[in-house]
Amino acid sequence: xxxxxxxxxxxxxxxxxxxxxxxxxxxxxxxxxxxxxxxxxxxxxxxxxxxxxxxxxxxxxxxxxxxxxxxxxxxxxxxxxxxxxxxxxxxxxxxxxxxxxxxxxxxxxxxxxxxxxxxxxxxxxxxxxxxxxxxxxxxxxxxxxxxxxxxxxxxxxxxxxxxxxxxxxxxxxxxxxx
Amino acid sequence: xxxxxxxxxxxxxxxxxxxxxxxxxxxxxxxxxxxxxxxxxxxxxxxxxxxxxxxxxxxxxxxxxxxxxxxxxxxxxxxxxxxxxxxxxxxxxxxxxxxxxxxxxxxxxxxxxx
Numbered sequence: 001x002x003x004x005x006x007x008x009x010x011x012x013x014x015x016x017x018x019x020x021x022x023x024x025x026x027x028x029x030x031x032x033x034x035x036x037x038x039x040x041x042x043x044x045x046x047x048x049x050x051x052x053x054x055x056x057x058x059x060x061x062x063x064x065x066x067x068x069x070x071x072x073x074x075x076x077x078x079x080x081x082x083x084x085x086x087x088x089x090x091x092x093x094x095x096x097x098x099x100x101x102x103x104x105x106x107x108x109x110x111x112x113x114x115x116x117x118x119x120x121x122x123x124x125x126x127x128x129x130x131x132x133x134x135x136x137x138x139x140x141x142x143x144x145x146x147x148x149x150x151x152x153x154x155x156x157x158x159x160x161x162x163x164x165x166x167x168x169x170x171x172x173x174x175x176x177x178x
Numbered sequence: 179x180x181x182x183x184x185x186x187x188x189x190x191x192x193x194x195x196x197x198x199x200x201x202x203x204x205x206x207x208x209x210x211x212x213x214x215x216x217x218x219x220x221x222x223x224x225x226x227x228x229x230x231x232x233x234x235x236x237x238x239x240x241x242x243x244x245x246x247x248x249x250x251x252x253x254x255x256x257x258x259x260x261x262x263x264x265x266x267x268x269x270x271x272x273x274x275x276x277x278x279x280x281x282x283x284x285x286x287x288x289x290x291x292x
Contacts, residue, residue, distance in 0.1 A: 015209035043240045061209045
């Protein structure tokens, strides 16, 4: 019996809620024999260096890394694209991701853009360890937040007055002075 | 070369509380972007003051109890110890050599004056 071929290792930030959810999705997407070894980066710099001599634990936390069995390393959007190429449910995207149009790969570029946007908004999605997001993303988030609050206030103002008047509001008892 | 040894719950007493001289402990985590930004500065400062002061680190992602015991609320937080006692702390100093040097050395100078 032949030994199992080594799998690509996907390293994710185990302190980041978004990354944990993505890692769980990858694991759930390989119901049969695993095609990707999904691991949290952890806290041991030496253990990380042993996985790949060119990998530093600080770099591993900076962006997603996929360590390939041939010793190469893919990072960021390229790592995400490679994961999509290998997972059974998304393997169909392989041709799309590899397709060249005018010297560029549009689908791969879109994945890269998507990864970078997600990486930027992680602090807003529950990653306390991912730092503060950039000013542009923050202002969009603040605008959406303001819009949401305004719409909620407008909706409250539109509720017919008889609704609130029909509520029974008990009178508060006067506190006895000590 | 990494000059900064990692202290754990098992080694904290020996390396920090029972240390002979002044010790600055950086409470950090590898997933913290601010800790990453300050890392090369901390290495440089640790090298420049190695003859009079030791700089150690505690990874709060692993040593949550130690972080709680020393009321660490943000990373990086530097806590300075002398003779087993805390003599000062600095939360998130600017990632500049002068700022980090002042953060990890001034409390000992003040303690010497007292």
